[in-house]
Amino acid sequence: MEPILEVRNLTKIYEGGVLANHQINFSVEEGEIHALVGENGAGKSTLMKMLYGMESVTSGQIFVRGKEVTFHSSKDAIAEGIGMVHQHFMLVDSLTGAENMMLGVEGTCFFTDRKGDIKKTQEIAAQYNFEIDAERRVRDMSVGMKQKLEILKILYRGAKILILDEPTAVLTPQETEELFERLKELKEKGMTIIFISHKLKEVKQISDRITILKGGRTGGTYRTADVTEEEISRLMVGRVISFDYDKQKLKPEKELLRVEDLYYKDKFQVMKLGGVSFTLRDKEILGVAGVDGNGQSELISVITAEFRANRGKVYLKGKDVTNASIGEIRAEGLSYIPEDRMLNGCAAPMSVEENMIVSNIDSFANKAKMVNFRKVKEHSLHLIQEFNVKTASEKQPIKSLSGGNIQKAIVAREFSAGSDVLILDQPTRGVDVGAISFIHSKILEMRGEGNGILLVSADLNELISLSDRILVMHKGKIVACLDNTKEKVSEEELGLYMLGIKTQEGVSA
Numbered sequence: 001m002e003p004i005l006e007v008r009n010l011t012k013i014y015e016g017g018v019l020a021n022h023q024i025n026f027s028v029e030e031g032e033i034h035a036l037v038g039e040n041g042a043g044k045s046t047l048m049k050m051l052y053g054m055e056s057v058t059s060g061q062i063f064v065r066g067k068e069v070t071f072h073s074s075k076d077a078i079a080e081g082i083g084m085v086h087q088h089f090m091l092v093d094s095l096t097g098a099e100n101m102m103l104g105v106e107g108t109c110f111f112t113d114r115k116g117d118i119k120k121t122q123e124i125a126a127q128y129n130f131e132i133d134a135e136r137r138v139r140d141m142s143v144g145m146k147q148k149l150e151i152l153k154i155l156y157r158g159a160k161i162l163i164l165d166e167p168t169a170v171l172t173p174q175e176t177e178e179l180f181e182r183l184k185e186l187k188e189k190g191m192t193i194i195f196i197s198h199k200l201k202e203v204k205q206i207s208d209r210i211t212i213l214k215g216g217r218t219g220g221t222y223r224t225a226d227v228t229e230e231e232i233s234r235l236m237v238g239r240v241i242s243f244d245y246d247k248q249k250l251k252p253e254k255e256l257l258r259v260e261d262l263y264y265k266d267k268f269q270v271m272k273l274g275g276v277s278f279t280l281r282d283k284e285i286l287g288v289a290g291v292d293g294n295g296q297s298e299l300i301s302v303i304t305a306e307f308r309a310n311r312g313k314v315y316l317k318g319k320d321v322t323n324a325s326i327g328e329i330r331a332e333g334l335s336y337i338p339e340d341r342m343l344n345g346c347a348a349p350m351s352v353e354e355n356m357i358v359s360n361i362d363s364f365a366n367k368a369k370m371v372n373f374r375k376v377k378e379h380s381l382h383l384i385q386e387f388n389v390k391t392a393s394e395k396q397p398i399k400s401l402s403g404g405n406i407q408k409a410i411v412a413r414e415f416s417a418g419s420d421v422l423i424l425d426q427p428t429r430g431v432d433v434g435a436i437s438f439i440h441s442k443i444l445e446m447r448g449e450g451n452g453i454l455l456v457s458a459d460l461n462e463l464i465s466l467s468d469r470i471l472v473m474h475k476g477k478i479v480a481c482l483d484n485t486k487e488k489v490s491e492e493e494l495g496l497y498m499l500g501i502k503t504q505e506g507v508s509a
């Protein structure tokens with residue numbers, strides 16, 4: 001059978017000379033789920049952007065159903081039935097689900113038939129069994145819903161080949177399961193899916209075949225059933241990586257961050273935090289678990305003063321910082337890695353170098369506020385090397401780095417700021433296995449040096465392998481505080497608390 005999609009000797013050299021794809025050959029069969037894996041910067045997104053007409057091809061050929069195609073824009077790719085959901089969402093935040101659905105579709109008159117658009121969106125959602133709220137604005141949607149909207153958008157445009165660039169990186173385990181159910185249904189309807197992920201367990205679970213990319217070249221295509229997770233990891237990275245850390249026992253001595261009876265209501269007057277209290281001490285990693293939407297992100301947003309608390313207090317090293325500005329809080333010695341790296345983590349058009357100093361620029365300036373550029377350069381080059389950030393130079397705009405490398409640059413900045421309290425919200429989202437183990441070792445190093453780390457993660461494995469204690473949030477309250485030092489907490493037990501099936505009596509954290 002002829003493959004539905006095939007590329008021959010595809011090469012991409014970016015402006016500035018970065019060789020991102022080198023002579024790639026690979027093909028996708030109709031109706032299969034084909035996984036694409038490889039380290040950060042291996043060239044996965046680049047390859048997919050060429051197939052979607054978003055990046056020009058330097059040399060080589062693309063065939064759709066045996067016919068050679070040349071794409072000048074994604075419109076051309078859509079005309080061939082190819083649709084893509086990007087690693088960083090492309091929705092318009094201020095518009096509703098229905099408005100985003102219709103945006104850019106030929107033949108629709110934008111905003112003229114609101115009711116009709118909503119109805120149409122609801123019909124398509126029902127047809128594919130995707131639950132979305134067509135009338136809600138995108139900025140008020142959960143990531144899971146945004147993702148579904150992105151997929152529906154390309155289905156509505158007639159895509160038969162769906163390219164999903166790290167769709168699960170931003171999803172909770174429950175949302176991932178749901179997405180996989182939908183993907184299997186799409187496959188049964190005859191759709192072809194290309195799926196990028198760093199999570200090999202998922203790749204094993206969902207794909208029929210796997211293509212490996214390594215340093216911009218193909219490392220071959222395998223039938224999923226024929227390779228183990230270890231083998232895939234070895235093919236990708238060249239070594240096997242384990243997440244079983246030998247953590248030394250430490251005794252905390254002082255309080256670093258204390259949250260007292262925190263309440264927060266969102267703009268719809270929904271109670272998101274209903275009396276949260278806990279203490280983070282030195283030399284400790286305090287994990288926060290919870291099904292997405294149970295108050296974890298609001299808790300972080302209130303502590304870091306993005307949202308104002310309705311009641312309660314936040315103390316940083318004994319000082320009341322409730323509702324202070326993020327600048328003031330940082331100056332008191334708090335570092336913060338936000339969940340959404342493109343929105344709050346970095347200044348996209350600025351260089352890697354500038355991004356590496358933005359949160360502590362004062363330490364690079366003299367009394368007259370003059371920035372010492374030589375020092376800035378030295379510092380950023382050092383971090384690029386230490387954190388293995390793949391970039392052509394420190395002057396590259398950060399947005400031209402691969403997703404995982406942007407995350408590594410942000411982690412490098414926050415870990416080098418000299419703070420003794422770190423708030424890490426999904427710190428390893430979208431980074432490859434090698435970089436995860438590196439970031440984990442850095443987190444443990446920070447703990448060993450006496451810092452306190454508040455770690456929010458949707459990855460239960462990550463929480464269990466790093467945390468000293470794990471707080472579980474359910475419906476805006478802490479329902480359990482589990483000691484993870486003597487014996488590891490099990491995922492099943494965490495799950496029971498996360499779903500509200502179990503609660504601890506008189507939780508004290």
Ligand SMILES: Nc1ncnc2c1ncn2[C@@H]1O[C@H](COP(=O)(O)OP(=O)(O)OP(=O)(O)O)[C@@H](O)[C@H]1O
Binds near residue numbers: 014044405432
């Ligand atoms: N617009 C661009 N300009 C210059 N270089 C770029 C651009 N986009 C990507 N690159 C470079 O091309 C290489 C491949 O990047 P790509 O985004 O394809 O990697 P990836 O495999 O998707 O990685 P990740 O897992 O981190 O998302 C990287 O070295 C990256 O810095």
Ligand SMILES: [Mg+2]
Binds near residue numbers: 045087165404
């Ligand atoms: Mg990518």
